[in-house]
Amino acid sequence: MPSETSRRRFHLTVIYGLGAVISGLLAVPAALYLLLPPRLRKTDDWIDAGDLSKMDFKVPVEVVFRKNRLDGWKLTSEKKTAWVVRQPSKALVAFGPQCTHLGCAYHFEEDTKQFFCPCHNSVFSLDGRVVSGPAPRPLDRYDLKLHNQKLLLGALKESNGASV
Amino acid sequence: MNGGMKERLQAWFDHRTGLETAIKKFLYEDIPASSGWHQVFGSVAAFLFMVQAFTGALLAFNYAPTPGDAYNSLRYILTEVTGGRLMRGLHHWGASMIIVVMVLHMVQVFLYGGYKKPREATWMVGVVLLLLTMAYGLTGYLLPWDNRAYWGTVVATQIGASVPLAGPYLSRLLGSVGDIGVVTFARFYGLHVLLLPPATTILIAMHIYLVRKHGVAPAIEDEGRPTKKFYPEQVFKDTVAIFIAFAILFTLAVAVRVPLERLADPTDTSYIPRPEWYFLFLFQSLKIFNGPLEVVGTVLLPTLAILALMLVPFVDRGRVMRVTQRTFAIAVVLLVGIGWAGLTLAAVRSTPKPSPVAEIDFSQPTDWMQLSPVELAGVGYFRRENCQGCHTIDGSKPRVGPDLAGVGSRHTGAWMMQHFQHPQDMVPGSSMPAIHLATAQLNSLTAFLLKLTPHNAEAVQVAPAFAVDGAMLYQEKFCGSCHQVNGVGMKVGPGLNGVGTRRTAAWLAQNFREPQKMSPGTMMPPYPFPAKDMDNMIGYLLTLPE
Numbered sequence: 001m002p003s004e005t006s007r008r009r010f011h012l013t014v015i016y017g018l019g020a021v022i023s024g025l026l027a028v029p030a031a032l033y034l035l036l037p038p039r040l041r042k043t044d045d046w047i048d049a050g051d052l053s054k055m056d057f058k059v060p061v062e063v064v065f066r067k068n069r070l071d072g073w074k075l076t077s078e079k080k081t082a083w084v085v086r087q088p089s090k091a092l093v094a095f096g097p098q099c100t101h102l103g104c105a106y107h108f109e110e111d112t113k114q115f116f117c118p119c120h121n122s123v124f125s126l127d128g129r130v131v132s133g134p135a136p137r138p139l140d141r142y143d144l145k146l147h148n149q150k151l152l153l154g155a156l157k158e159s160n161g162a163s164v
Numbered sequence: 165m166n167g168g169m170k171e172r173l174q175a176w177f178d179h180r181t182g183l184e185t186a187i188k189k190f191l192y193e194d195i196p197a198s199s200g201w202h203q204v205f206g207s208v209a210a211f212l213f214m215v216q217a218f219t220g221a222l223l224a225f226n227y228a229p230t231p232g233d234a235y236n237s238l239r240y241i242l243t244e245v246t247g248g249r250l251m252r253g254l255h256h257w258g259a260s261m262i263i264v265v266m267v268l269h270m271v272q273v274f275l276y277g278g279y280k281k282p283r284e285a286t287w288m289v290g291v292v293l294l295l296l297t298m299a300y301g302l303t304g305y306l307l308p309w310d311n312r313a314y315w316g317t318v319v320a321t322q323i324g325a326s327v328p329l330a331g332p333y334l335s336r337l338l339g340s341v342g343d344i345g346v347v348t349f350a351r352f353y354g355l356h357v358l359l360l361p362p363a364t365t366i367l368i369a370m371h372i373y374l375v376r377k378h379g380v381a382p383a384i385e386d387e388g389r390p391t392k393k394f395y396p397e398q399v400f401k402d403t404v405a406i407f408i409a410f411a412i413l414f415t416l417a418v419a420v421r422v423p424l425e426r427l428a429d430p431t432d433t434s435y436i437p438r439p440e441w442y443f444l445f446l447f448q449s450l451k452i453f454n455g456p457l458e459v460v461g462t463v464l465l466p467t468l469a470i471l472a473l474m475l476v477p478f479v480d481r482g483r484v485m486r487v488t489q490r491t492f493a494i495a496v497v498l499l500v501g502i503g504w505a506g507l508t509l510a511a512v513r514s515t516p517k518p519s520p521v522a523e524i525d526f527s528q529p530t531d532w533m534q535l536s537p538v539e540l541a542g543v544g545y546f547r548r549e550n551c552q553g554c555h556t557i558d559g560s561k562p563r564v565g566p567d568l569a570g571v572g573s574r575h576t577g578a579w580m581m582q583h584f585q586h587p588q589d590m591v592p593g594s595s596m597p598a599i600h601l602a603t604a605q606l607n608s609l610t611a612f613l614l615k616l617t618p619h620n621a622e623a624v625q626v627a628p629a630f631a632v633d634g635a636m637l638y639q640e641k642f643c644g645s646c647h648q649v650n651g652v653g654m655k656v657g658p659g660l661n662g663v664g665t666r667r668t669a670a671w672l673a674q675n676f677r678e679p680q681k682m683s684p685g686t687m688m689p690p691y692p693f694p695a696k697d698m699d700n701m702i703g704y705l706l707t708l709p710e
Contacts, residue, residue, distance in 0.1 A: 011400035018407040025414060026215070030222055033247035038240070073228070073240035 038072075046145065046152040049082060049094075053149050057086035060108045060115075060126065063094070065153065082142050082153055083108070083115070085126050095128055096140035096156045115139070128159065191395035196382040198389075199398055202276070203380065204405035205269035210368060211406045212262040215413070216300075217361060219255040227307075229353040231346055234309040235427045242424065242527040249527070253417030259301055261413055263442045266294055271497055276487050277480065278381035284477035286374040289367055291473045296364050301440055303356040306349060310526065314428030315437030317344055317352070323450070323462050343430065384484050424527035434668055436516055445507035448514075519669060520630045520703035531623030532631070533709050535615065536652035537644055540635035540704075542612025543627055545605050554596070558621035565596060569621050572614035580610045608639060634704020637697055646688070649708055657688060662710030672702045 049065040063082045068075055081097035095115075099106045104119035114131060115124040122133030129138045143154030178184040226245055228237040241248035270290065273279060279287035306317040321340035325331045332341075339347030392398070429435075439447050446466065453461035480493075524530070532540060546552070554564040561567075575583070579590065584606050587596040599606065616624065638644070644653035647660050663672070671682065676698065679688040693701060 008396060011396040015396060015400055015403045018403050022407060022410050025410070026218060029247040029250050030218070033222055033245060033251055034225065036246040038244040038246070072226070073233070073236040073244075 046154050047080075049084075049151045049153045051149060052146065052151055055084070055151075057084065057092070059110070060085040062097075062108075063151070063153075081105075083139075084144075084151065087127060092144060092146070092151070093128065094142040094144045094151075094153055096142065098140070099135055100130075100137050100139060100159065101133070101135040190376075191393075191399070193376065193379075193394040194391040195380045195394050195398060196386040196389075197392055198383040198386050199380055199392060201401055201405070202272050203398070204402050205265055205272055206375075207402035208405050208409045209262060209265045209269055210372075212258055212265060212409065212413075213364065213368065215254060215410075216258050216262065219251050219258065220357065220361075222251050223255055224357065229307075229349070229357075231309050231349050231428065234307060234349070238308050238424065239526060243529050249421075250417055253420070253422055254413060256422045257413055257416040257420070259304060260440075260442070261409065261416075262297055263301070265409065266297060270294065273381075274476070275490060275493055275497060276381065276383065277484055277490060277493065279477040279480075280381070280484060281477070281481070283374070283378050283381060286371060286378065287477050288474055289371045289374065291470070293364065293367050293371060294473075295470065296360060296367065298442075300356060300360055300364075301442065303352040303360070305440055306344075306352045307356065308424060309349070309428050310425040311428055311432060311435050311522065312425045312437070314344070314430065315432075315435045316439050317348065319437050319447075320439065321348065326458065327463050328459055382484070384486055421525065421527065423523075423525050425522060426524065426526055429665070431665060434519065435522070436518065438511075438515055441508065444511040445504050448507040448511035451514075519706070520628070520699065521664065521706040524628060524631075524707060525626070528626050529620075529623035530626075531620045532627035533707055534650060535624070535627075535635075536611070536650045537635045537638045538608050538611045538652065539615050540612075540627065540632060541605075541639040542608040542610070543624055544632040544636040545601060545609045546612060547632070549599055549601070549609075557616055557625070558618055568613060569616060569618040571616065577610045577614055580613060581606055584609065604639065608636075630700045630703040631707050633697075633700040634702075637693070637701050638704065641691060657686075660705055661708045663708060664706035665710060669702050669706060672705060673698055676701070 047065055047067050049063050055061050055063075061084045063084050065080055065082070066077050067080045069078050082094040083097060084092055084094045086092055097105055099117035099119065099122050101117065101120055101122050104117050106115045106117035106122070106124065108114075109116045112123075113126065115126075117123075117133065117135070120134050122135035123131040124135065124139050125131050128141065130136075138159040140156055140158050142156050145152050145154070174184065223241065226237060226241045226248065228234060238252070241252060273287065273290070302320060305320075306313045321335065321338055321344055324334040324338060325340065327334055335341045337351070339345075339349075339351045438444070446461075449465065450458065450461045453459075532543070535543070551568075556562055556567045557569050558567075571580075581603075583590040583596075584599040584601070587594045587598055599609070601609070612624075638649075643660075646657035647653050648655055649660050667675075675682040675688075676691045676693060679686050679690055
């Protein structure tokens with residue numbers, strides 16, 4: 001016949017053992033539920049941002065386009081902006097519209113031929129590099145390709161390579 | 165750390181908070197010698213309530229409590245969020261289980277006469293807790309905002325409105341004057357997540373306090389026997405019971421899919437609403453009391469039943485007896501059980517078979533609805549030719565043949581057509597057999613494969629058979645020569661997208677048989693399909709999105 005103490009020990013083992021199993025079976029799925037990114041369905045990758053034949057790139061062009069964004073369960077259509085610049089190499093580059101310092105909108109200065117951010121006076125050259133001011137890295141760029149005289153813009157990539 | 169230090173810390177902590185003393189006092193309660201397995205149900209119910217609170221809070225993290233958005237966000241939880249299906253499964257099945265366990269708890273207390281003096285208040289608080297749990301069921305039923313939720317709630321609120329005198333006020337309170345909509349939704353949501361949980365928590369605390377105040381009800385054989393401690397022996401039994409309940413709940417949540425129907429459609433006149441299973445007996449009792457007697461079923465009997473439950477301790481004031489001698493109590497339980505089971509069974513048996521459209525499961529992706537008829541028919545040929553015996557289509561590890569996800573970017577349609585008929589000509593040494601289908605059918609198969617991507621593979625695989633068969637028939641009969649579906653087909657006849665919101669299934673069937681009679685002057689020839697084909701065709705047409 002088992003002693004009173006071993007009986008008690010058995011009871012305690014079962015109480016805490018089963019308690020731990022139940023807690024684990026609730027806590028682990030809960031953590032996955034909250035922490036793993038949702039399986040996002042794909043939205044259109046390349047957005048038609050305009051007709052090339054209607055643009056000349058003597059100066060940087062501020063292109064406005066609409067992009068569908070999947071926000072959780074909601075598909076929203078957002079207005080997006082890009083600064084499209086023809087580089088000396090003739091290649092087109094599309095910069096994200098926000099200063100890399102704190103996200104203010106910068107603009108093009110005709111007389112200096114540079115981008116200027118009015119918030120903290122960051123200045124960027126036409127190839128996106130930081131000329132002066134507190135901006136920590138060059139301007140972010142959109143993926144860009146040309147198709148049948150159409151300007152197609154893709155994801156906005158941070159200038160250090162990460163996607164925004 | 166030495167033992168002395170640990171004890172000193174423990175003593176300090178207990179002195180400042182009193183927590184250890186309180187827990188010990190709670191656990192080392194004296195309980196009668198007769199206590200045992202039959203008293204585990206209260207603990208299980210309390211545990212299930214905590215599971216509901218936990219999973220409910222997690223669901224709320226991804227849920228938008230307004231009609232329309234509610235549905236979309238729930239679909240998001242089910243199809244996109246990791247573990248979302250499990251969380252909803254736990255919450256859904258937990259709701260049913262809590263009712264079962266509470267009834268078991270109540271039956272046990274009733275059979276043993278545990279409500280007798282001085283425990284009347286404990287029993288009455290328990291009855292209120294049962295009513296609150298039913299209120300959770302009623303309010304939570306609406307929150308998915310699918311057709312089932314909407315129409316079930318329409319019936320429930322109309323029963324409320326039919327209550328003499330109080331009806332109009334009840335309607336206004338539930339925001340259901342005339343129609344149910346955003347106001348009712350907000351009220352139900354508010355009740356379900358803001359008002360009921362604290363009310364339940366307080367009442368559970370009160371219930372447990374009363375159990376402690378009066379002690380666990382002793383049995384007659386306990387006289388003169390020494391008491392036991394609640395911990396660890398009874399806690400052990402409670403824990404084992406909780407674990408069994410949790411194992412059942414978890415299995416249900418994983419294995420049994422909780423369906424989601426289509427978005428609530430207030431214009432759907434063909435929908436047959438049914439309440440949750442534990443309300444079916446009430447639903448059925450309304451069929452017995454018609455016309456002016458209806459109030460007997462809607463108000464009088466439920467009120468009397470609740471009153472009777474409340475007053476049980478004041479009616480049965482006899483001495484405590486052995487449970488085996490309480491023949492009257494046993495008879496009451498049996499009679500109520502048989503009555504409940506009979507009504508529920510009658511309700512289940514009288515439930516007509518839902519239309520195929522009502523059986524589409526929106527808790528999974530429904531991209532197949534966006535396919536054109538020719539592509540959806542291709543799904544049918546893909547299944548009929550058992551292509552998946554050799555090919556995967558979701559980008560997973562290939563079997564005998566190559567994976568077909570994204571095959572459209574590797575080959576043209578013309579190549580595929582050639583390849584179906586003469587595989588070895590196109591891929592020398594291929595072990596694929598030639599597919600013997602008519603050209604139109606191979607065209608369908610090609611159209612489907614061109615459309616297939618790793619993204620929509622899962623969504624395409626779940627296309628219900630009736631819709632696929634319907635699409636195949638649609639192709640076979642060249643419906644697309646006159647009608648347009650999802651942007652494909654001619655516009656001689658009316659476009660068929662959203663036809664389900666304009667026409668009923670019966671109208672469509674009649675129109676297939678006698679188009680001239682239903683739509684005078686139409687160019688449509690009659691199509692007297694056999695019954696099965698007719699069901700598939702109409703089922704398919706009703707799924708077409710607007």
